[in-house]
Amino acid sequence: MLRFLLRRLLVAIPTLFLVVTLAFFMMRAAPGSPFDMERKLAPEVERNVMAKYGMNKPLGEQYLNYLKDAVHGDFGPSLKYKDKTVLDVLHENYAVSLKLGLSAILIAAIVGMSLGVIAALRQNKSADYLTMAIAILGVCIPTFVTAPLLVLAFASKLGWVPTAGWNNGALINMILPVTVLALPQIAIISRLTRAGMIEVLRSNYVRTARAKGLSESRIVRKHALRAAILPLVSYLGPACAGLITGSLVVERIFNLPGLGKFFVISALQRDYTVVMGMVIFYAALILILNLVADLLYAVLDPRVRLA
Amino acid sequence: MTATTMIPGSPERAELLKNAVKGRSLWDDARRRLFRNKAAVASMIILGLLVVLAIIGPSLAPFHYDQIRKNDVWMPPLTGGHLLGTDSLGRDLLARLLMGLGVSMAIGVVATLVSLVIGVAWGSIAGFIGGRTDEIMMRIVDTLYSLPFIFFVILLMVTFGRNILLIFVAIGAVEWLTMSRIVRGQTLSLKQKEFVEAARAAGVSQGAIIFRHIVPNLLGVVVVYVTLTIPAVIIAESFLSFLGLGVQPPMASLGTLISAGAQDMELAPWLLIFPSIVMIVTLMCFNFIGDGLRDAIDPKDR
Numbered sequence: 001m002l003r004f005l006l007r008r009l010l011v012a013i014p015t016l017f018l019v020v021t022l023a024f025f026m027m028r029a030a031p032g033s034p035f036d037m038e039r040k041l042a043p044e045v046e047r048n049v050m051a052k053y054g055m056n057k058p059l060g061e062q063y064l065n066y067l068k069d070a071v072h073g074d075f076g077p078s079l080k081y082k083d084k085t086v087l088d089v090l091h092e093n094y095a096v097s098l099k100l101g102l103s104a105i106l107i108a109a110i111v112g113m114s115l116g117v118i119a120a121l122r123q124n125k126s127a128d129y130l131t132m133a134i135a136i137l138g139v140c141i142p143t144f145v146t147a148p149l150l151v152l153a154f155a156s157k158l159g160w161v162p163t164a165g166w167n168n169g170a171l172i173n174m175i176l177p178v179t180v181l182a183l184p185q186i187a188i189i190s191r192l193t194r195a196g197m198i199e200v201l202r203s204n205y206v207r208t209a210r211a212k213g214l215s216e217s218r219i220v221r222k223h224a225l226r227a228a229i230l231p232l233v234s235y236l237g238p239a240c241a242g243l244i245t246g247s248l249v250v251e252r253i254f255n256l257p258g259l260g261k262f263f264v265i266s267a268l269q270r271d272y273t274v275v276m277g278m279v280i281f282y283a284a285l286i287l288i289l290n291l292v293a294d295l296l297y298a299v300l301d302p303r304v305r306l307a
Numbered sequence: 308m309t310a311t312t313m314i315p316g317s318p319e320r321a322e323l324l325k326n327a328v329k330g331r332s333l334w335d336d337a338r339r340r341l342f343r344n345k346a347a348v349a350s351m352i353i354l355g356l357l358v359v360l361a362i363i364g365p366s367l368a369p370f371h372y373d374q375i376r377k378n379d380v381w382m383p384p385l386t387g388g389h390l391l392g393t394d395s396l397g398r399d400l401l402a403r404l405l406m407g408l409g410v411s412m413a414i415g416v417v418a419t420l421v422s423l424v425i426g427v428a429w430g431s432i433a434g435f436i437g438g439r440t441d442e443i444m445m446r447i448v449d450t451l452y453s454l455p456f457i458f459f460v461i462l463l464m465v466t467f468g469r470n471i472l473l474i475f476v477a478i479g480a481v482e483w484l485t486m487s488r489i490v491r492g493q494t495l496s497l498k499q500k501e502f503v504e505a506a507r508a509a510g511v512s513q514g515a516i517i518f519r520h521i522v523p524n525l526l527g528v529v530v531v532y533v534t535l536t537i538p539a540v541i542i543a544e545s546f547l548s549f550l551g552l553g554v555q556p557p558m559a560s561l562g563t564l565i566s567a568g569a570q571d572m573e574l575a576p577w578l579l580i581f582p583s584i585v586m587i588v589t590l591m592c593f594n595f596i597g598d599g600l601r602d603a604i605d606p607k608d609r
Binding site for chain 1: 454461546550568
C-alpha cells in the first residue's frame with residue numbers, strides 16, 4: 001500500500017509540473033496584458049508596473065521564479081485585484097463552488113443509486129426502461145441546455161424558484177443549480193449501479209444467501225449492494241472533473257460567486273497569476289481525488305492488491 | 308448432383324451456386340444485429356435527415372442566416388413567413404439553426420478525425436512495439452488524462468484568438484486520449500494472432516504490419532468509438548461557444564444559438580427551445596447509433 005502511494009505521488013508530481021509549465025507559457029503567449037486598460041498607461045508607468053511584478057525579466061527566468069515560489073506555496077499576487085494574493089482570491093471564492101459540488105454529488109449518489117437498484121431489481125420491466133431512458137437523457141443533454149430550460153420552466157414561467165443569484169446559499173436558490181449539476185451524475189451513477197447490481201445478483205454468494213432463506217431485502221441491502229456499488233468508487237475522480245466543468249456553466253448561468261465563474265473572467269482579463277493558481281488547484285484536486293478513489297477501492301475490495 | 312454442375316458456366320452450376328449457403332462474415336452479422344436495433348435504425352434515419360437539412364437547407368431557406376431585418380425583430384414562430392420566428396436582430400431562426408447545425412456537425416466530424424488519426428497511430432504503435440516504448444507512451448497518456456483539459460482548451464481559445472480551425476485542433480487534441488487507450492488494448496490482443504506472426508515470418512516490416520495488418524482489424528472498436536466521440540466534440544464546442552469562446556458571430560453553432568437563446572428566453576423562449584431540441588435530438592441519435600454499433604460489433608460486451 002505504501003509503495004503504491006509513493007509511486008502514485010511520484011507520477012502526480014510530473015503531472016502537476018506539466019500543468020504549471022503548459023499553463024504558464026500559454027498564458028504568456030496570449031496577446032494583451034493584464035495592464036491593458038481603457039486609458040493607455042504611460043510607458044514609464046508601465047515599465048514600473050512590469051518591474052514590480054517581475055515581468056520585465058526574460059520569460060525563462062520568470063518561469064523559474066514562478067516554479068520556485070509555487071513549490072513554497074506562494075502563487076503570487078493577483079494582477080487585477082490590488083492587494084490580494086492568488087490564495088486570497090481562491091479562498092474567497094471556493095466556498096460557493098464547494099457547497100454546490102458537494103450537494104450535487106451527494107444528491108446524485110442517493111438518487112442515482114436508488115434508481116440503479118430499482119432498475120436492476122426490475123430488470124427488463126417498465127421501471128427499468130423508464131430509469132434507463134432518464135439515464136440516457138441525462139448523459140446526452142449537456143448542462144448548458146438543461147440549465148436554461150429548467151430556469152425557463154421553473155423560475156420564469158412557474159415562479160417556484162428564483163432565476164439566479166446566490167443569496168448566501170439559501171436553499172431555494174440552490175435547488176436549480178444543484179439539480180442541473182447533479183443530473184448528468186445521476187444518469188451515470190444509476191447506469192453503473194444497475195450494471196453492478198445485475199452482475200452481483202447473478203453471483204454465487206447471492207445464490208447462497210437466497211438458499212439460506214434470507215429475505216430479499218436483506219440480500220439486497222447486506223450482500224448485493226455493497227459489492228455492486230464498488231465500481232462507483234473509481235468513478236469519484238471523473239465525477240469531480242465533470243462537476244468542475246459543470247460548475248463553469250452553472251455558476252455563469254445562475255450568476256453564482258464561485259471559482260468557475262471567476263476562472264473564465266480571469267482568463268479573459270489576462271490575470272495570469274490567478275488563472276495559473278486555479279489551474280493548479282483544479283489539477284491537484286483531480287489528482288488527489290483519483291488517488292483517494294484508488295486507495296478507497298483497495299480498502300473496500302480485498303481482491304484488489306495494490307503494488 | 309449431376310455431372311453438368313461441374314462444368315463452369317453451365318446453367319445448372321449457376322443455379323447451384325445461387326442456392327449454396329452463403330457464408331456470413333463478421334460484418335454481415337454485425338449489420339444484421341444493427342438493423343434489428345430499432346433505436347439505432349430510427350436514429351440513423353433522423354440523423355441522416357438532419358445532415359441533409361444542414362447541407363441543403365441553407366440554400367433552400369427563404370432567408371439568409373445573417374440577414375438583419377429591423378422590422379421583424381422578436382417575431383414568434385409561424386408569423387411573417389418565419390417558421391421558427393426571429394431573433395433580436397430580426398434574423399430568421401430556421402436559417403440560423405440549419406447553419407448552426409451544419410457548423411456543429413462539421414466541427415464534430417473534423418475534430419473527431421483529428422483525434423482518430425492521433426489516437427489510432429499512437430495507440431497502435433504503443434501496443435505493437437510494447438515494452439519500454441509502450442510504457443513511456445502510455446504514461447504520457449495517463450499524465451495528459453489527469454490534466455483538467457477543459458481549462459487548457461479555454462486558455463487556448465483565450466490565447467490564440469477564437470478561430471474555428473483552432474477549435475478543431477484543440478478539441479481533437481483532447482479527445483484522442485481515450486481512443487489511443489482503446490486502440491492499444493485491441494492491438495495488444497491482435498498482435499498475438501497468427502496472421503501477424505505469418506506476416507512477420509514473411510519478413511514484412513514493422514510499419515507495414517502496423518498499418519496494413521493491425522490497423523484495419525481495429526476498425527470495429529474505432530467505428531464505435533468515433534460515433535461516441537462526435538457527440539462529445541459537439542458538446543465540447545457548444546460548451547466553448549456557450550462561454551463565448553467558440554464560433555464567433557455572425558456564424559453560429561448550436562452552442563452559440565443556445566447561449567443567445569438563454570439570454571433572451573424571457574422575451575423569446577423559442578430562441579432557446581428550438582436550438583435545444585435540435586441539440587438534444589442530434590446528441591441522442593449519435594448515442595443510440597454508438598450503443599447500437601457497440602452491441603452489433605461486440606456482442607459479448609452487452
